[in-house]
Amino acid sequence: MILRAKYVMPNSYTIIENGAVAIQGSEIVDVGPYPTIQHSGTLPIHDLGEAILTPGLVNAHTHLDLTSSADSVQRVPKFTDWVFQIVGKRNPSTIEPSIREGVQQSLAGGVTAVGDIDGTGGSAQILRDTPIRKVVFCEVLGFSGEHATTGLARLTAYLDAAPVLDSLLTPALSPHAPYSTSADIYRQCVASGLSVCTHIAETKEELEFLSSGTGAFVDYLEAFGISTAGWRPPQATPMQYMETLGVLDKKSLLAHCNYLTDADVTILAESGASVVFCPRSHHYFYHTDHPVLQLIERGINVAIGTDSLASNWSLSLLDELKFLGRTQPRIHPETLFDMVTYNGAKALGLERVGRLERGWQADIIAVKIPNDGRPAIEQILDSASENLLTVVGGKICYSSNHQE
Ligand SMILES: [Zn+2]
Structure with a gap:
């Protein structure tokens, strides 16, 4: 044609x-x-x-399995309260229609490739026959005790299973976040050799948790019966912690990176890892200004994502690009367009795309x-x-x- x-x-x-x-x-x-x-x-x-x-357009970070449950999620100022609403929203009867609806909305919004977080282990099978290019990151979490044992078992089962074969689908892993995922699970995800995406430096509460082992995430874990009793905080920034665990390299994709120190940016720049910035989701959570300009100036590959409809009002990356154009006037339009195309493909490890x-x-x-x-x-x-x-x-x- x-x-x-x-x-x-x-x-x-x-x-x-x-x-x-x-x-x-x-x-x-x-x-x-x-x-x-x-x-x-x-x-x-x-x-x-x-x-x-x-x-x-390449949507480097989304959760298509949350598409149809998004209406029941309230906008609340506290991140841990928001996450509480998300947990348990994915049930078997809503996953398939949710993902299929998410694919349709994505294609309509100019998206040809997605980096999708698979919250249940079932997304890849559903996405296999959908006409969109996708890197499917199987989400793994487990912080301590039984929670960590279950997470590791899930990771092992995923790696032992036959890969889903599809010319448009690449399997990958997502250790969820440092407040929900043990160091051991992070290391095992990296050892798999697959691309790894993690949510990192997303909130100030995460910084406090890793620095001193206190704050809202302790309450959050305990509410789920997950103990932090024997856990020693790394007394590090999220980025320093990821570096220690060997997470940062050219195959890693770091979602959010809202709160970084100058030293964190240097670690990132030297690692070759990509960052995915989710502008409208960032706005939804009332975060302070994102260091996107600093990341670009340091030569870090920055891609763009919508995140899920639980913290955004569309899955259209064209909408996201327009929002970026309005809110980031210091970034050249050409650079913005690279971020939603070539940079996204590079972040997802997609060759000859973008x-x-x-x-x-x-x-x-x-x-x-x-x-x-x-x-x-x-x-x-x-x-x-x-x-x-x-x-x-x-x-x-x-x-x-x-x-x-
Ligand atoms: Zn996410």
């Missing part, structure tokens, strides 16, 4: 007028001005008109723009822009006229 539009933006820094992308199978075979496009055979042409073709180039995966969206003469990238960030078409691995998975 050939996709044609007024503009093609193969990466954040290049604009082609009257452009087109030729696709054969799952790959891009040519990108350029429409009259020069090379391909073999006769390919059907889809003309998107006053739109811009761009790489598909740009439109010959031989790369045909993950493409068509964004309708106001056509008001401004640079195309600024028009994508305009509140009036909308996603018309989502293509994943060369297949049309969503169009604003009808779903295919």
Whole structure:
């Protein structure tokens, strides 16, 4: 198939007028001005008109299994109270429809790839036949005693099971967070060799817990009957703790990183780990300013995520990009666009994804723009822009006229 539009933006820094992308199978075979496009055979042409073709958006952090239960979660100022509402929300009857609805909402919002946290161990089977690219992080937690034993058993069972085979699916692991997951489980996740995503430096309460072993997370664990009695806090920042456990390397993805010291940023920069910033979720929890600018300036790979609908109002990464454009005026639009495309793919370990180039995966969206003469990238960030078409691995998975 050939996709044609007024503009093609193969990466954040290049604009082609009257452009087109030729696709054969799952790959891009040519990108350029429409009259020069090379391909073999006769390919059907889809003309998107006053739109811009761009790489598909990568949502590097979400929880699709919470999509349908989100309405019952109240916005409360205290993070541990919010988590209390989430625990137990995932039940077998809601997981499958929740994930399927989440995939549809994602595709409609311009998302071609997700980093999805699997809260029950069942997401990969459900996601296997859905037409979106996904890295599925099986969530493991267990802090002490029986809680830790159960978590380790779950991790072992997951690693022993046959991997889910799907050209669009990559299995990975998510040790949940330092207040819910033991050092041993963290180490075993790293030893598996799979990519690892963890929630880290998310709240001030987490800093207190790791520094002195006190505060809201002690109450939280005890409310679930999980003892902190024999546990010695590492007396470290969350990032220092992750470094000690060997978590930080090129295969690690750190969700949130809301509260970092300068020394933490240096540790991160030297590790090659990626950070996923969730701007609207960050806003939802009333956090103080995120150090995203500092991370970018230090050359750290920063991707963007929506988190779940339990702390956001849509799974659209186009919406997230527009929110970023409004709230982070000091970051260039080109950098913002890299964060929702190429950086996300890099953070998830996806190769040949995130740009439109010959031989790369045909993950493409068509964004309708106001056509008001401004640079195309600024028009994508305009509140009036909308996603018309989502293509994943060369297949049309969503169009604003009808779903295919
Ligand atoms: Zn999360």
